[in-house]
Amino acid sequence: MNAETPQAPEPSDGTPESAARAARELRVVFSRLRRRLREVSADGDLTPSQESALALIAKQGAVTASALAAAEGVRPQSMAATLAALDGHGLIRRTADPEDGRRQLVSLTDAGRSRIADHRQARQEWLARAFEERFSATERETVLAALALLDRLTDTSHDADHAAT
Numbered sequence: 570m571n572a573e574t575p576q577a578p579e580p581s582d583g584t585p586e587s588a589a590r591a592a593r594e595l596r597v598v599f600s601r602l603r604r605r606l607r608e609v610s611a612d613g614d615l616t617p618s619q620e621s622a623l624a625l626i627a628k629q630g631a632v633t634a635s636a637l638a639a640a641e642g643v644r645p646q647s648m649a650a651t652l653a654a655l656d657g658h659g660l661i662r663r664t665a666d667p668e669d670g671r672r673q674l675v676s677l678t679d680a681g682r683s684r685i686a687d688h689r690q691a692r693q694e695w696l697a698r699a700f701e702e703r704f705s706a707t708e709r710e711t712v713l714a715a716l717a718l719l720d721r722l723t724d725t726s727h728d729a730d731h732a733a734t
Contacts, residue, residue: 595719609695610688614658618643622651623660623677627685631674633666660684 607617615623618641625640626632638648652675655661660681666672677685700709 606692606696610691615654616651618647619651619654622648623655623681623685626661626675626677627682631664631676633672634675635672637675655681 607620611620622637622641625637629636629640634648634652635645637652638645641648643651652661652663656663658680659678661675662678663673663675666674700712704712
């Protein structure tokens with residue numbers, strides 16, 4: 570570090586500045602990457618909330634509208650409007666809940682599954698092509714090594730160990 574560049578103070582919680590900076594920069598890069606991946610697969614006929622709900626249905630399988638609303642952090646009325654639009658595009662179906670006939674389960678139609686698969690494929694192809702075009706083989710290996718390190722952030726056993734201390 571040169572004398573003209575002052576060292577940033579450590580955050581007040583005692584976290585080293587390098588950890589705080591890594592957290593900030595990772596969040597910014599992931600946000601940009603997520604936005605770029607959405608742009609790659611967007612075809613403009615669905616809103617971001619409709620795309621998000623569709624992806625959640627694909628991930629969770631048959632689910633109630635209220636569970637979707639809770640998972641997305643929106644009011645049930647907002648989710649009802651989102652589902653109506655997805656239904657209008659033929660991407661979801663509603664069936665009676667076998668456990669409670671008063672409720673409906675929402676699931677993907679074949680068209681919905683196809684859309685999810687096509688968008689996933691488009692994102693995968695764009696990302697692979699971008700890695701090929703913008704990074705050398707050595708840089709790609711560096712990215713893979715960094716991803717292995719980042720994967721440790723998802724290790725919940727460390728969180729449980731740390732909370733116990």
